[in-house]
Amino acid sequence: MIVLVFYCLLTYGEKISVVIHVDDNYKPYSYKLKQQAKGVYIEVLEAAFSNMEDFQVTMVPVAWQRGKQMMEKGQGFGLAPVFFHGHDWPYLYPYSIHFYEEKILVICQQKVLEKKRKFWPDDYTGLHINNVVGFDGWGGSRFREFIKQGKIKYGEVRGIENIILMTGLGRGDCFLAEESSFDVVYAKLIQSKQFYVGVRYVNLVKGAVVGLDPVYIGYSEVAIEQGKYPFYKKFMKSFDIELYKLKKTGVVKKIMQEALLKH
Structure with a gap:
């Protein structure tokens, strides 16, 4: 299976601006179209991010291998969609709650x-x-x-x-x-x-x-340990909470069903 990398760029009012890199070639879940991130997972993530009051999130597609390298070098915050790789990708940890299997x-x-x-x-x-x-x-x-x-x-x-x-x-x-x-x-x-x-x-x-295999956001342990993203705990907790709400109310399932028909 998909890439997610977070950079803190600037602050709009009280919101922390974060750029997310997603897999550019994993149709229909995450891909690039006219330089924009598109796909089923993109719609799920957008729904969760839109409810995160403290963050302004933008998604940008990137080649999968490049995304992994960025995580390993601590050049980004997170990577998605990923399976659990705590056992063989030592640079990627912790993980969000999963948004699909x-x-x-x-x-x-x-x-x-x-x-x-x-x-x-x-x-x-x-x-x-x-x-x-x-x-x-x-x-x-x-x-x-x-x-x-x-x-x-x-x-x-x-x-x-x-x-x-x-x-x-x-x-x-x-x-x-x-x-x-x-x-x-x-x-x-x-x-x-x-x-x-x-x-x-x-x-x-x-x-x-x-x-x-469940699908997650995985976070760069390298970047976190280097102190590049001091907001990381707040971001991870906020994302998990908003995603959990969408899953429990059936919104994620509805998004998945509708998005698979159009991508």
């Missing part, structure tokens, strides 16, 4: 799944499986071990659209994707006739579920 699947050429492949990743050995660049939390530790052992050939591709088109053309047997993201982008590619099953493209089919 993503279902990660393995998507394959139809012929690959003609053989029964129920268990992940054991039933997928011997295959070439691609993943979106930077989404190294997907697949699980056993999958990563199989890659090291050479039991699975692995590659990374920038963006869900590219990875769908590549696999449809036979450049790889399968790939990892978030289910709703795949559904939306695959349908749009077929509708626009960029992807068509026929002489060149093969049909793609959903395989095993490889993970169910």
Whole structure:
């Protein structure tokens, strides 16, 4: 899966101005359109931020890998959307409450799944499986071990659209994707006739579920320890409270349902 980085720029009255960088290439959740941040998660975050009386928040898209580097170097405050990485990204901690749970699947050429492949990743050995660049939390530790052992050939591709088109053309047997993201982008590619099953493209089919992961804002421990964001506790508490209210009243669910239809 998405990037969030906070800078304190200036103060409007009593409000602290904060710039948030979000993943620029994770349709339909977070992406760049005409230099603006768009997507399902953007709408959820905007709803929460708009209720935070002490903060003026603006979101700016950035490449995912760049966002991670900024967190690691303490050049920003937070990163989103992220899975929990306290165990393998030491620079990213703490985390907000989660605002969604993503279902990660393995998507394959139809012929690959003609053989029964129920268990992940054991039933997928011997295959070439691609993943979106930077989404190294997907697949699980056993999958990563199989890659090291050479039991699975692995590659990374920038963006869900590219990875769908590549696999449809036979450049790889399968790939990892978030289910709703795949559904939306695959349908749009077929509708626009960029992807068509026929002489060149093969049909793609959903395989095993490889993970169910909550999505958070993760904060740069490096930046916090350097004292760059003295307001960090106030911001984190305020965001969690406003997001919690939106979740409990059903607003987040409504936003998600409506936004998935338009992005």
